[in-house]
Amino acid sequence: MAIDSRKIIELASGLPMASDEKGMIAAFGVYVVMNYNEFFFKLVSRIITMVDDAEAQAVEQKLYDAVLECGYHTFQGARSSMDWRDLILPMIKTPEDEIHALVAFTNMLGIGYIEVEELIPGKRLVTTVRNAYDPGRYLEEYGPQPRGRCYMFNACTASYMDLVYAAPYPNGMGTFTSKEVMCRSMGNPTCRFVAEIHQLT
């Protein structure tokens, strides 16, 4: 594997990402804001605990979909940028390298450290995160959870596979589906995500 993840993180985190005179941060084809992790935790946790379980599951699916769009478009913006072409593309020799590069790129967004545990080309990606913010807060505020709470990492894991192995952008989104099979909010020691080809049920 030719990817130097540490180098990608250093390069990506060093790119200018400041707000302009209008107070907007445009980067990689998307508008970015920085916001407190606690804000997102409180907002989402309040919403899903205020509604009944059927509605909560519908909300969770929509959050997954929102993140999938976020990851799919943002990572596409990153991999088609001049910075990527100049700094990161020379390291990429195979589709699998690109998966590792996208995961490394994610590791500059401030959402916790995601790692590849297993990659079967074109079929399956397993990622893990040890320090996601939300699971610990769910345990503190609400106790053990019935389902994983890491929508961000879960959908990102699918988006890497969609971009690299599915139909070319923008037609591949949703080809892979990820499941959070372990979550610290459920009492597991780490959070684990498995993305595989989406099976229609």
Added chain:
Amino acid sequence: MTIVPSLKFDSEHNIIEFDGALISLHCHHYNCGLLKTIEEISQIDGHAVIVETAAEQFFRSFRELLSKASKEMSPDQALQEASELYRFMGFGRLDLTELTARGGIAYGYSSYYVTSWLAKYGRRDTPVCYFTCGFIAGIVGAVFDVAPQTYDVKERQCMMLRHKRCEFVVTKKPNGD
């Protein structure tokens, strides 16, 4: 010289510290998707939850920021710093200079949520800056040292509706002494 601190990125753990709290970067696909998801829930007043949560967050975090300032600030200076914080975080341009402890009007001259929603979903016929309403309520509470629930903030004009600027009316709630 602003009191808004710089970011500290921990590359070993992918966390970003900002004045002692953790923040993260999110794109408009997620933020607009989150807002749309919340707006579609019929069982709750989602807008109220957004406003309350933002108000609590920015009350706490901005009060913390003010407490660390090297010299005591006047309310006017503090409100100016809050506008800078809003800009720095990528939410747009906000003029808070007309606000006092009694309330007043704040003006938005560019809005992340307007720009983002237009980019993702196109125009809508309702205001979209609920987060900003909460931001303002929290900031005014922090600056005048009262609970963020003291103030009611309503967006009476929004650039989403083709108004020239967003306007936020800040009033004290009936029980907000």
